[in-house]
Every structure is written in C-alpha cells, then in structure tokens.
Amino acid sequence: GAGVSQTPSNKVTEKGKYVELRCDPISGHTALYWYRQSLGQGPEFLIYFQGTGAADDSGLPNDRFFAVRPEGSVSTLKIQRTERGDSAVYLCASSLSRDRGNNEQFFGPGTRLTVL
C-alpha cells in the first residue's frame, strides 16, 4: 500500500504547550522508529518499537517525551511542556522486521514542529 505517513505535516505551538505527532507505518511493518532532525543535521534516534512495546527509548532527550504504539501499528509521539529547543523535523520510519533480517527503513515525510 502507501508509504509511511505522518500527521500533521506542520505544527506550530507555543512554549509550554503539549503536542502529539502521529505516524502511520507501512502495513505489515512491525518495527517503527522515531528520529528528530534539526536544521542542517542528520536524523537522531529517539525511540524504537517492535510490535507494541518500546524496545529502546534511549534516544528520548528527557521525560517530557513519550511515545506509544498501542496496537502495533500507528504510533504517537507526545511532547509535554514544549520548549523552543524542541523545534525540529520529527521523522518516523518503519521496517518489515528486525528479526527477519530486513534492515531497510522507510521514512515518512516528517512533521515540522515549531515552538514559539
């Protein structure tokens, strides 16, 4: 079917507000990744799901960041008390399965978050 989709494409919020960013992976992909890309830099890993569970959240910068994937498909990245330094493009990627040796990650178009 379609590729990885993310909504919204752009989000402007005020400092201190709460935001949710959504990712729809490719159907059948069990692995889902969130990355953050600041201007002029490479993407940085945030969190990885295998199925419903967060297998590795070592990239989350602090406890204001949280992500869920309750049914093993759609994932939501949640940011509380946003700060100006959170402004970046948040990218989601999915892959077929780590365990099946298919490493290729397919990226979504990203959500550009701007915190004023």
Place this chain on the structure above:
Amino acid sequence: GENVEQHPSTLSVQEGDSAVIKCTYSDSASNYFPWYKQELGKRPQLIIDIRSNVGEKKDQRIAVTLNKTAKHFSLHITETQPEDSAVYFCAASIRAAGNKLTFGGGTRVLVKP
C-alpha cells in the same frame, strides 16, 4: 554508543564527474550501513546499503565500499547528473540492537551543469 563521522560536508562537482563521500564509524559491532538521499523538504530515501559481510556493492552509477578493519565506508557516484544534487547521509546500525540508525552529519552535493 555509536558515532558516525561524514566528510566532506559540502561537495561541488561538474556534471559527468564522480563524487565520493566518506564515513567512519566507531562501534565494531555495526553490521548494516545504508546511504540516504534527502532533497530539500523531502523525506530521506534509501539509495544503497551494504552489510558487513560484503566489501562492495554497486547499483548502476552508485557504489558503496566497506572496510571493516578501518571502520570506514564510502559512497561513489559516477557520471553525476544535476538530479543527483541533494544532501546525502550515511548511517550505521547493529541488528542485535534493533537496527536503530546512527547518522552522519550529511554531505550537501551540488552538481553543476
């Protein structure tokens, strides 16, 4: 954790010439090395990848080489075309660690017609 360094940060070439981008990684356990192309405002797209059991891989005008001993890998683009202009990122990952990608800082390639 893994650290990936990428050079150069910018590369300008004449159409038809070759372009080479080099990356080094720190974790000897890394076993998967993809290269992504990202056009302005677009998503990263995989152009080629290589696994640690292979030393070289080629796909038309694009090739990647891997030297595990030295922990570096390179992207080679031959017969460059204006549509090759973009930012290129190398990355490394460890399958046992969930394949989370550690990216280099990117190389902005400009192909001049």
